[in-house]
Amino acid sequence: MAKITNPFIVIGKIDPEYFCDRVTESARLIKSVTNGNNLVIISPRRMGKTGLIQFCYDKPEISKEYYTFFLDILHTSSLREFTYLLGKEIYETLLPRSRKMVNLFVRTIKSISGKFGFDPVYNLPTFNIELGDIERPEYTLDEIFQYLEQADKPCIVAIDEFQQIAKYPEKNIEALLRTHIQKLGNGQFIFAGSERHMMQEMFMSAARPFYHSADILELKAIAPEIYVSFVVEHFKKRHRHIDETDVEKVYALFKGHTYYIQKTFNEAFADTPEGEECTTTVIRNAIRNMTASNDTIFREILSNIPEKQKTLLYAIAREGEATGITSAAFIKRHSLASASSVQAATKKLLEKDLITEINKVYSVTDKLFAMWINAMYGEEKTI
Numbered sequence: 001m002a003k004i005t006n007p008f009i010v011i012g013k014i015d016p017e018y019f020c021d022r023v024t025e026s027a028r029l030i031k032s033v034t035n036g037n038n039l040v041i042i043s044p045r046r047m048g049k050t051g052l053i054q055f056c057y058d059k060p061e062i063s064k065e066y067y068t069f070f071l072d073i074l075h076t077s078s079l080r081e082f083t084y085l086l087g088k089e090i091y092e093t094l095l096p097r098s099r100k101m102v103n104l105f106v107r108t109i110k111s112i113s114g115k116f117g118f119d120p121v122y123n124l125p126t127f128n129i130e131l132g133d134i135e136r137p138e139y140t141l142d143e144i145f146q147y148l149e150q151a152d153k154p155c156i157v158a159i160d161e162f163q164q165i166a167k168y169p170e171k172n173i174e175a176l177l178r179t180h181i182q183k184l185g186n187g188q189f190i191f192a193g194s195e196r197h198m199m200q201e202m203f204m205s206a207a208r209p210f211y212h213s214a215d216i217l218e219l220k221a222i223a224p225e226i227y228v229s230f231v232v233e234h235f236k237k238r239h240r241h242i243d244e245t246d247v248e249k250v251y252a253l254f255k256g257h258t259y260y261i262q263k264t265f266n267e268a269f270a271d272t273p274e275g276e277e278c279t280t281t282v283i284r285n286a287i288r289n290m291t292a293s294n295d296t297i298f299r300e301i302l303s304n305i306p307e308k309q310k311t312l313l314y315a316i317a318r319e320g321e322a323t324g325i326t327s328a329a330f331i332k333r334h335s336l337a338s339a340s341s342v343q344a345a346t347k348k349l350l351e352k353d354l355i356t357e358i359n360k361v362y363s364v365t366d367k368l369f370a371m372w373i374n375a376m377y378g379e380e381k382t383i
Contacts, residue, residue: 004274006266007237007269008263010266014055016055016058019055020227021226025217026052026059029041029056030059032217033062034061038189038190038215039214039217040190040193040215041190041192041217042194042199043192043194044196044257045194046258047221047258050192057070066155067094067153067154068155069093069158071085071159076164076168078137078170079141082137082168083140087134090105090144090147091105091127092127095124098152099124100152101151105147106125109144110143111135111143112140115130115133145184149186150186151187154186156189157187158189160192161194162202163193163195163202165177174202174208178213182213189214191203194353197350221256221257222258224256227251227256235269235272240272240276241278242268242277242278246383249383250265250283250287253367253383255367263290264287265286268282268283271286283383284383291371295372309349311336312345312346313364313373314334314373315330315333315334316355316363316364318374323361327339353365
């Protein structure tokens with residue numbers, strides 16, 4: 001008996017059959033990079049940036065014509081780490097695709113070429129380099145860009161959580177990367193980021209090196225009518241039923257946040273036998289399980305937040321979408337200290353990406369975290 005595939009994929013590559021919408025966004029991405037432009041993608045974390053990029057990478061107009069690379073730099077904290085990750089991604093991506101390009105990589109990256117190992121079975125060098133082997137990251141980075149310039153196909157490099165480079169201790173990293181990217185004639189870059197205020201500052205401020213250097217794509221929630229239809233149809237194809245109203249409630253609960261909607265229905269689908277209905281109770285249990293599995297992580301986050309920031313975070317979570325947060329009414333309603341302390345706390349919470357601001361409307365960035373906070377204080381929100 002053939003195994004039933006869970007259509008609500010939350011980890012790894014998503015086949016086109018299970019990829020919901022993003023028709024306009026994928027067309028925009030492909031058009032930008034194939035016409036010689038760089039692209040900035042701004043969206044909340046887990047809204048589907050990675051899935052969109054990988055989906056477009058698999059399209060024939062890109063997969064057949066370009067070398068494609070993807071690196072997530074959220075965990076990096078220095079230029080050395082960035083350079084190491086970029087070099088490793090390029091090498092390991094090309095290894096199964098082009099022996100010629102692998103050998104060229106070793107010849108070009110002279111600053112670390114002596115550190116490569118060798119696989120006698122496949123007669124190829126191996127990237128068993130340690131982070132500490134990159135002694136002069138600026139020089140190695142220059143060699144990597146020289147290599148990209150010499151590649152026998154144009155290259156597309158996607159860097160996720162790109163705002164992280166602004167937090168590196170080294171000075172002028174943005175200017176250094178901008179210079180390399182500007183000179184590169186054989187490749188385009190996709191800069192994806194989830195810290196909206198930082199990404200906007202980097203690419204829209206005339207004082208910053210990346211000002212007006214790329215097209216801007218803001219990734220928003222998939223339209224509810226499209227998402228609802230997607231969910232209902234995939235249940236139906238696998239001989240299960242789910243009520244449209246319940247799907248709409250989940251969409252509204254997570255404000256269209258792709259990951260948590262997918263995760264909810266991934267679990268709810270798994271708990272619905274063939275021929276039966278996915279009930280409201282099944283969906284609620286899926287949401288509660290998801291919240292419970294993140295309990296330790298959320299407690300750890302709160303343990304590292306000072307009290308005044310925490311109090312403001314709770315207030316924003318309770319309101320869902322908060323406006324006028326420095327007003328006397330808001331401060332009184334949530335027993336906050338003062339307008340000046342709210343301003344200071346807001347700045348810190350934005351820097352930590354714990355809250356998001358769009359047109360003076362503030363919300364907790366992670367929608368499940370907001371739900372968990374409310375549940376902690378007896379205001380659980382569910383469908």
